[in-house]
Amino acid sequence: MKIVVIGGTGLIGSKVVANLNAQGVEAVAASLNTGVNILTGEGLADVLKGAEVLVDLSNSPSFEDAAVLEFFETSTRNLLAAEAAANVQHHVALSVVGCDRLPDSGYLRAKVAQERLIEKSGMPYSIVRATQFFEFVARIADEATVDGVVRLPSGSFQPIASDDVAQAVTRAALDAPLNGRVEVAGPDRAGMDEFLRTALAARNDPREVVTDDHAKYFGTELTEDSLVPIGPARLGEIHYADWAKATA
Template sequence: MKVVVIGGTGLIGSKVVEKLDARGHDARPAAPQTGCNTITNEGVAEALAGAEVLIDVSNSPSFADDDVMSFFVTSTTNLVAAARAAGVRHYVALSIVGAERLPDSGYLRAKVAQEKLIADSGIPYTIVRATQFFEFSAAIAGSSVVDGEVRLSTAYYQPMASDDVATAVGRAAVGEPVNGIVETGGPEKVRMADFIGAALARTGDERKVVADPDAAYFGTRLADDSLVPGPDAVLGTTSHEEWLAGAGR
């Protein structure tokens, strides 16, 4: 089966390509580096020619509200048109658990807009909503600095290894389209401030971490379970300790 992975040279995409290739599929990365630019539309039709499955794990280079909305709307609109023309039979996109519950976040609003464009496209689809990656902990901390302190929400979340995210995306791609959303998350439900505070301490980061129920998470306040997947989520198996002991260190 020919599978085209938009964002296939990035953290998740490269893992998805590797996993699908190992299962005997013809998985091809598509990204600006390979001549496929979903914003300008350059090379998109050529990349999707003959594809049975389209996987989109791309991400905006800017998280500014207007920029990220423009990226996902423009990119997805171009991909939908090209996928229709190519006769793609399954459109798989990676999104975020809780996106629809947090409209005050410009980034999450943009992900919801992306999901709607795919759902309305008429192409059979699966949206894979994942929780935050272990690899994303430093970025969350960096976005949460106020007056030199890292102010983090006390809400729960279930971070997971990027390898487990890629497994979930690959599993969706080789399965039948669900024409809806599936969720995946990490094996442990933890408080964000506790988890990231401990993660920073393990790397020798001496910044003060403040647990604050009102701390903003990319522009929005979190309720206790805003980022927690539902009971039907398929959970990854890699714990943070296992991730630290392996290649994720």
């Protein structure tokens, strides 16, 4: 069985490739570094020869509203067309929990556009929606810092380890197409302000975390449940406290 992983050299992609290879699957990492350009289509036909599954873990190099929308729409159309020509049987994509609940975010609007293209394509598919990765918690704090103070809302926050995300994507790639979505989140849920307060303290970061329910998360205000699963979800096994100790 051959599975092509777009973005297979990145944070999640490299873990997915390793997981698949460990199970005896021929997993091929495809990226610009390997001569595959999903925006122009260069290299797609060659890498997809004999592939049964394509996993799309690509991400836009720019998060500017117009640029990120152009990236996901163009790349997804190119991937779907190349898959159809190569007789690929399953399209797996990684998306974001709550992306359809935050229309003020240009990045999340682009992820919704990506999902819609996949859903309307006629290609058998599975979409894995994940919450924020543990690896991005520090960036969230940095983005929310003003004059040395971290200002964050108290809405629910349930981040997940990238290893657990990779396991979920691996499972989706090996299973039959869902023709729908599955959501994955970390095992622990808390207010975003509370979670970051604990996370910064664990890393001896002296910044104060102030609760401000009008503080914006990457440009958009959150409601209580904007970033967490509302319905059924698969929970990861790795707790943030354990991950933080292991990566300190």
